[in-house]
Amino acid sequence: MADLNIIIAGAAGQGVQSAGEILGKTLLRLGFYVYATQDYQSRVRGGHNFMRIRFGDRPLIAQVRHSNYLLALNEESLRLHLPDLDPQGLALCMTDDQGAVDDPRIRALADEVGPRSARGEKFVGVKLLSLLFTALGFGPATLSGAVQAEMGKRLKPELLQANLEAIAAVAAVVAKGDVHPLPFGPDPSEPRMLVSGNDAISLGMVAGGVGVYASYPMTPASSIMESLAAFGPRVGVAVEQTEDEIAALNLAIGAAYAGARAAAGSSGAGMCLMSEAMGLAGITETPVVIIDGQRPGPAVGMATRTEQSDLLFLVHASQGEFPRAILAPADHADGFYLAAEAFNLAERWHIPVFLMDDQAYADALRSVPEFDVSRVKIDRGPLAPEPETPQVLRRYEVTESGVSPRAYPALSKWIVCCDSHEHDEYGRLTDNLQNRDRQNHKRMKKLDGIAAEFPGPEIVGDPDGTLLLCWGSTVGPVLEALEQLRGRGHRLGVAIFRHLFPVNAPKVQAALSPAKRLITIEMNYRGQLGQLLRMEAGIATHGHIGKTDGRGFTVEDVVARVEPLLGGAS
Amino acid sequence: MADLNIIIAGAAGQGVQSAGEILGKTLLRLGFYVYATQDYQSRVRGGHNFMRIRFGDRPLIAQVRHSNYLLALNEESLRLHLPDLDPQGLALCMTDDQGAVDDPRIRALADEVGPRSARGEKFVGVKLLSLLFTALGFGPATLSGAVQAEMGKRLKPELLQANLEAIAAVAAVVAKGDVHPLPFGPDPSEPRMLVSGNDAISLGMVAGGVGVYASYPMTPASSIMESLAAFGPRVGVAVEQTEDEIAALNLAIGAAYAGARAAAGSSGAGMCLMSEAMGLAGITETPVVIIDGQRPGPAVGMATRTEQSDLLFLVHASQGEFPRAILAPADHADGFYLAAEAFNLAERWHIPVFLMDDQAYADALRSVPEFDVSRVKIDRGPLAPEPETPQVLRRYEVTESGVSPRAYPALSKWIVCCDSHEHDEYGRLTDNLQNRDRQNHKRMKKLDGIAAEFPGPEIVGDPDGTLLLCWGSTVGPVLEALEQLRGRGHRLGVAIFRHLFPVNAPKVQAALSPAKRLITIEMNYRGQLGQLLRMEAGIATHGHIGKTDGRGFTVEDVVARVEPLLGGAS
């Protein structure tokens, strides 16, 4: 088991992302496992962005800080990232960008290397990649092939030619001593795709039958809207960019009422603006999926950064009380399957279902085996049998489960009346006391049914030592840290929460009860998962490892924060 | 200690409220203690509305179901309210409205009694009041005086005359046997005012220095906007009815930034729409007061009814994490003092402060001794000393308490920059890691300071038996039920929470620890106060008495729900 970590860093607009994507795709196609994260600022030009691209011979689930190669597109990048570079590592840059930085690991390339047609800023990325590919022992053909595959169609022929020539010329100047054969090989046992967290969710939504998606642009949720818009004409998804987030969720509710599977997505600010409509979905019992791509708050916060601090907000958002469910993918496969399942949950229980991710997850690229579509089952929930003659549906019939069969308006003879006020079984506004209690109870008891369906947390490692409680983007680095720390003799386990709300208290209690100590580890300040478990299942946690600087955990971060809590090997 | 309860009931538009107000004011002026509640539907004409007006010789703090007099303005009102009428009670109505209802307690008055000029619908209220006043032994002059005082200026002279003649004529027809001298007398020891819960809050806001108030109409919060608008020109409060609730809170934040004491108010739907701006107040550290007049949700819910189900929503509303405080008046005096104090809290800590009430509280009229203005102190929080020359204020200077001195822009040489992004000490946008942690921590640690200032719950009755945990409009009926139940030998106490968030865990734990059993009693389904205490202070409650039918607790409701839990006298 081995892997290498490459950092590509530069200003916005310098092509960090496209270099990273070519590298990632190439490594994928070579049969390596890949995990790549993106760190960028909220600006289009300038500033400092970087990607961490890790690859190896086994599935990778997290980013690490320590790096083996640094591709620095400017001087600042050299300065910032040299400290994390392995003593044996190489820092690759253009001579002009080395500036005053001096380090034996730097290999600076003169702009003059390669053809005249390949001079200047635009070629820096490809040249540094060529240095890298050569140093990794892949040879220039690999990169040329990748460039042709990825950019062949987009580039003018003469530009493509210049790129290819530059690749070859640069490869030729790499010192023999800098070329190190990889200490591990690929694993070509199965084909793998390279998907971001948001890609996984978008694909899962398509598998789950989303028909209408509404959103207003907001990082890090925008890429779901963009993917679904791109998929739309091919698979039949209608996407609308609304005038604001309020419209987005009301739109999705309208589409769901009409009979589509519908979703709305945004980041936290959008959740605020959607919150009134969450209650509308609650009282009208309209099945709808809501995606929250979390970022640091409050308010505008840090637009391109990450945090997991919306959990308790979404558990309680909107006035009054109504049932809802909250899911959070712990890895890219979850993103696919949970996104699909969210629609089933929504339609089986006629509730709003939240899918929460965060920037660290949304933008992280990971190689995954193709999602198993046969695992996705469709359950559209109870439908009322078609009546003989047009008549008003008892849309809110009081039933054992709390769910009342629905019908699609204008597609059947049922007349379907949904009401945002408290209403009787036919959807007529009433403030009758007894009716209120009946309807409120009918809705609220769904929570018991949903919780009963939900699994408890997945326990990995030792269940009976210190248990790290986590969810979402935090899970990957925690799991990898677990391996290291157990390797050092610590008795440690991880509890992964995917079904966050409602809490299945008995199952959670059972899963956590063997542990000696419960520590939450989350990208937030207050330890919201711990608060939730205390509130909903009376579980007392013994500490919280929080991170609120907007950057996702690295494996090293986790180890450094957890190990001191463990004392000697226990 | 004794009191009587009068119900005035009829359709919307029949004058229930004006009859009730005349009655209430008259009883007040006679020196009685008064407590009156309003039960109305969301319609302007028709339907069924009623008021319960209770008066006695000692302070009254709750409504009771059992009534001594019923003034029924239509047949439906007779039917609905006779069951709650005392066997010795009297039901007063017009002959035409008696319909088929037959009951020995009914006294029906023919429309013909009184002058020709006082016939028909418009005079029903005053005629029934005349019956009532006579039966109570007050004599017609009392009512005539009240009508003259309350309506003298509004009515045309001939109409006033017709009213006065009708009063006298009706009084004359009351049977001697129906006149019962009051079993108790007034307590004229001090002058008292008759204020609704929202009046108390509005007056408290004025005492607390509110300068700008913004809102969008929504029951039951609208009356605060209307009162402040009426007071405005006299005391210097500017009120704006905004285009929506989003604008309302952003407006208040703008006014607070400029240096006014500012507030925004609405009901739960408005809280949803304001939630993004709550985070804006949080990150810009702008002191602002937010009033939530609760009603049953979700969504539009029951527009004119009551509930206490927004608590956990407001504890967590808005994405991300930031400090806030939540206060809830337990009685009318609290409304005044807490509303004033809310502005101090906001300006001392530079946070949004919530004041939560609900329809049962907002609309309840109570006689109270004049509020003690001298108890209201003003603390505008730390201000930066004026600089020599214009320069940018270190508005977000990291300090021990988390509060950084502010300045009023354009009123000083300070240049004051506030930012909705994460920012440095000068209010400049930055996503630097270390800065984020510093600023986030600076904000969040205010919670500790605020909690430390907050008192624990007030304990009334036995601290060491069963303790009923409550807040807001529920407190009054629970306290009165406490008297009854302790009178029957039960070991029972009440814990009143006025400072709901942040929770001063040590003080709450200390106050609750003597109790054998903790039961929350709230107008909600899930027991939100209990959830909050579990989450924030690890306190396990042993049961929840919820009420979600939209009608405030009566004393009888509380007794009926609590007593079965107590077993024999304990």
Place this chain on the structure above:
Amino acid sequence: MSCLDDFAQYPPEWCPGCGNFDLLDCLKQALCDLGLQPHEIINVIGIGQASKLGFSLKCNMFDGLHGRALPVVLGIKMANPAVKVIATSGDGCFYAEGGNHFIHNLRRNLDVAILASDNRVYGLTKGQASPTSASDFKTKVHIEGVGALPLNPAALALVSGATFVARTFTGAKAEATELIKKALLHRGAAVIDIMSPCVSFNKVNTFAWFRQRAKPIGPDHDVTDLHAALKLAFHDDEHIPTGVLYQTRRPVFGDHLTVMQGESIVQRTLRFTPDRVRPLFKDFY
């Protein structure tokens, strides 16, 4: 049973004399005249007195949030473009809380008949000013008068891109009925600003006040001329032109979208399978 009875649902709860009774009559008549059936159409309502019309009109109904009827309509039309949708609510709902959705859905030329019952006041919440209240209108909140310029619904609709803009008065039932029919037949965003007296809270813009001022637009008005329509929209308050101010044709929302052609999304959803995602996978290899 007559067609009007087919559309009858619960009895209205408005104040006697409220203009909304007439609006309800006109709407039922229009639906009958057009041969529509209760289970074929959807009425999306907001929150307010006007929107309570929804409970007295038997047909598919979605009662949304205050101000948010139109986004719900948009969602419905994306899912099922063929269904005829009406949006009914008041001036506060459409123009204050819902102002943003109003302008943007007109830009979209969303295919919906917007029936805006305009009583120039907030009826349901008991008498506050609405965006269409006159500058000198006094209320409990605006004790010194509203101050702001009243919003001009027709002008706003015109510049925002509505393809059918009309104005009428509930006292002119024949005209109102005809206009509702035209709006229902119009393909695109149709707005009718329906002046409707609130007998309880608007003592200025009464039935008589409207009656005196509402004057049908003359036959020489060119309904395709935007600027002529804008001139009619900016009436002086002594003469309020009623009738069709403007009508034009433009692609409606969805016309340019591949996914909204052919079978509706609701219908496709009835029989989709997760397999539809498979062809997308190849982009990620």
Place this chain on the structure above:
Amino acid sequence: MSCLDDFAQYPPEWCPGCGNFDLLDCLKQALCDLGLQPHEIINVIGIGQASKLGFSLKCNMFDGLHGRALPVVLGIKMANPAVKVIATSGDGCFYAEGGNHFIHNLRRNLDVAILASDNRVYGLTKGQASPTSASDFKTKVHIEGVGALPLNPAALALVSGATFVARTFTGAKAEATELIKKALLHRGAAVIDIMSPCVSFNKVNTFAWFRQRAKPIGPDHDVTDLHAALKLAFHDDEHIPTGVLYQTRRPVFGDHLTVMQGESIVQRTLRFTPDRVRPLFKDFY
């Protein structure tokens, strides 16, 4: 130190060639020309590339939420009517998320200079369509084009009640500077739709595109004629008239309110005492 330096704050972070650089220059020049000082004025900004101008202009600044600059301005002006307030943001911020506040604050004739940097795209969030994007504008979301009619900011401002409406182009710096000065001097709601190229995400409405079309309004235009202004607002896209479209006088927000006369609320708050509530008590006896 020159006046322009007095207003200099952090260096802008826009893409080289972004129109907002010019806007920043023009605004600074206008403030200097008018003799204003950084601590005397308040710039309320929204969220977007344009609004980031706020960090490069030294003066009191309140950076609010996306779309919500104007309600903040309204609050400031209620508290302190004398202070000069500028609101700066982009087309998405003012016209999409903030559309409702835009129209209602123009009705109020809120005394503010609204500088709307209109690049017909969402710059900050990387290239989605804005309300002013052309119908055939293609983006990652609108892969088949926007479809909807672009919102016409000037027309919307005119019908909503703005008392000063102008249009300019960041490439016409002298004109833009003059218009900003006029807007700052105008008492009431002043809107300038400032066409500004986004070099990164709008490859249609480029500097050259605007330059070719922006044409100053001729001297015979009567700026007090609303309908003439509306005609100019509805330009064809080959000829975009720039300059003052409309200017009139109307009471500004607060003029009719007793509490907003004389000393400002902020000043009164500096020395109020709780005693001010006492006179109100008598209403409750």
